Amino acid sequence: MAEPHWSRQLIFAVAGNPAVTRFVTRYGMRLGASRFVAGEDLASALDVARRLNGEGFPLAVQFLGEHVTRAEAAAEAVEEYLRLIDALQERGIDAYVSIKPSQMGLEVDEELAYANCRRILDRAVAAGRFVRIEMEDSPYTEKTLRLYRRLRETYDSGQVGVVLQAYLYRSARDLDELADLQPNIRFVKGAYNEPPSVAYPSKADVDRNFRELVQRHLERGHYAAIATHDDRLIEELLDFIERKGIGRDRFEFQMLYGIRPQLQRQMRDRGYTMRVYIPYGRDWYGYFVRRLAERPANVGFVLRSLLRG
């Protein structure tokens, strides 16, 4: 959101080209994806997780994958999550898992996605771990909220949470409609390429909405994961939190692996819970493209790596 809208759209458009996809998928880890992705396999992710835990950061771990179109592929993702939860448990790593509804088969069938989420949740809950259902592009918003509501019939707000995106006009209403569930919500600005018919085109509006959503949620006494690298927004929210006397057990900060690590350390050193989000797996293309689109200057890193050969 930090750059002009057109450059963000241009990156999404170029990234959709099949030749670009093939090229970046082949060379992308060397071209810069490794800056944002903890590795292509579980072992690499666990190494990064152990190191970051050692530095005082709790984690949210995501096995990369999205827009799954076959039930078998969704089942494979579930198996990987079960392995991940077991591995986190064996090693005593302080982390929860984050899952994408379309990775669980939401595009195939809502019932399938629900059953898959339940398998992961059952394993996570038995291990005392939380699961975050992420929010993807706007065609999935309604279905994802339905999925979350249904999961909440079985699991409580300390076991499963969801995400709201500040760029969507609808999020304020969604927040109000979810309030009866006392939900644990991760607030983000939103990472997808959305049209002005559903999302605020201007950064100022997105930032204002982010602030208002988090404030409203905190004032209700509900738990907020404030997921942004925007230091100004963080300070504004901290002012609010202090004025209202909101305890540190009611919120945490979250940032992505590889983005503003110095700010992450500062927040940790100030005594806040600073959770780092680490994605791993071979299906990193979509994730990488979103990181480039958020900050088109990142494309410069890629081009420079390319020139260096």
Ligand SMILES: Cc1cc2nc3c(=O)[nH]c(=O)nc-3n(C[C@H](O)[C@H](O)[C@H](O)COP(=O)(O)OP(=O)(O)OC[C@H]3O[C@@H](n4cnc5c(N)ncnc54)[C@H](O)[C@@H]3O)c2cc1C
């Ligand atoms: C833990 C976590 C989970 C997330 N989960 C979701 C989700 O479920 N659904 C969803 O739609 N989005 C998700 N996002 C992404 C989010 O929507 C934004 O796209 C992303 O966080 C960038 O926005 P920002 O809040 O950091 O603010 P911005 O205004 O975009 O950035 C603020 C500053 O952060 C730095 N920065 C931001 N992005 C980058 C980057 N890619 N590379 C280098 N520097 C950067 C820059 O210094 C920038 O000036 C998640 C983000 C986080 C931190």
